[in-house]
Amino acid sequence: MNTELLTIKIENIFKKYKKNIVFNKFNLELDASKINLLIGYNGCGKSTLFKMILKLINYKGKITTNCQIKSYCPDKVILPEYIKVYDFLKLFDLDFKKVDCLIDKFQLDLNKQIKELSKGMRQKLLIIQCLCKDADLYLLDEPLSGLDQASIEILNKELKKLHNKKKMIIVISHSISNFKNLNLNVVSLEDSYEI
């Protein structure tokens, strides 16, 4: 097992969408000693930062990390309609003991097709696919969206378990108060600019 502290170093990042500059000489260092919570106003580049870490978009600058395997829970994504919940999860390389456990906790109906799921249920599905992967880095973009209070508490417990296993976690959220009893490192992207 890797005992080295997992880190991400973001150096001199420049990113723009057409004429809109999202990051200009942006620097940030995060590690797994705490659960990292990214906050900031809409459009400040929180999701863009995730996509850059995952190398899903191009950027100028340097991102270095010792996290080998990454797991991602996106904010918005199209899900296939005509597939049952469990069959959908089988499309990922997951720890299925944990999947069964979380399905039970989140009270997801395995035999339902995804098209029958509500927004909250779809969100739970995305969280399960993210947390049940054996990764070094967990990136969760607005995971609380559509979740009820009980589910938020389940998510908090799961994040705590992963944190105890020295996994690196970065969460984007507008709500700090929902992450109770967690060892948080709150990072505001609004303060991090060097323009």
Place this chain on the structure above:
Amino acid sequence: MRFKKLFKIHYYYFFSKINIIIVSICFILIQLLHIVLWQQNLGNSVADEMIIDFVISSIFTIEKMILVFFSILMIGNFCLPEKDDYKVLYVYNEENVSKFYLTKFVTIDLFLLGFHFIVFIFFELLGMLYIKTFVVEIQHIKFFLYLYLIGVTYGHLTTIILKILPSNLTVFIVFILFLVSDVFNYNWIFNTFFPSLDLTLLKVENTHYDINLFIISLFYFVISIICQRGNNS
């Protein structure tokens, strides 16, 4: 991620409600076309060879338009940026991007091959139903094979143009390009890159056309994967 899993993923994403509706409409439309043309032309006259040839060439002419448009629509629609966002769940590095798009295009191309095969089978069955002397001919097989290759060629061309012009209109632009190539089908330079299907070719052996069509479809297939790899905006 293993290839088998990626194929499954694309398969499930491909069969969305809208795609199922489009496929069903296209299939029903083609079968109605077959039935109407056979019925209309065989109702009042003896089924001599000339009439059969006329009906078949009429079917092929209309089917050519429908199936090429269908292929362009299916491939184009499946690769529109907003329909492509599920890759964030599966793609975390450069190598995976190529695998992801290779399997995506193979999935849609295999689906289209299957669809063309089913249309071909129904064409033969209906022909046999209406004319006792109707037999499966090599020309029919060639027609559907050519049509499939032309469809995927223009389909992949659509995905390339979508990188420059990410709009629903791209599908129509590429279809117009096909229509233009069909009209100017004697300009070999234009037709090398934008192939058309001349029905008279079915009756003669034209190895040059076969090779060109195969190579150009492969060329657009490879280019479309390369373009998707550089998708990161």
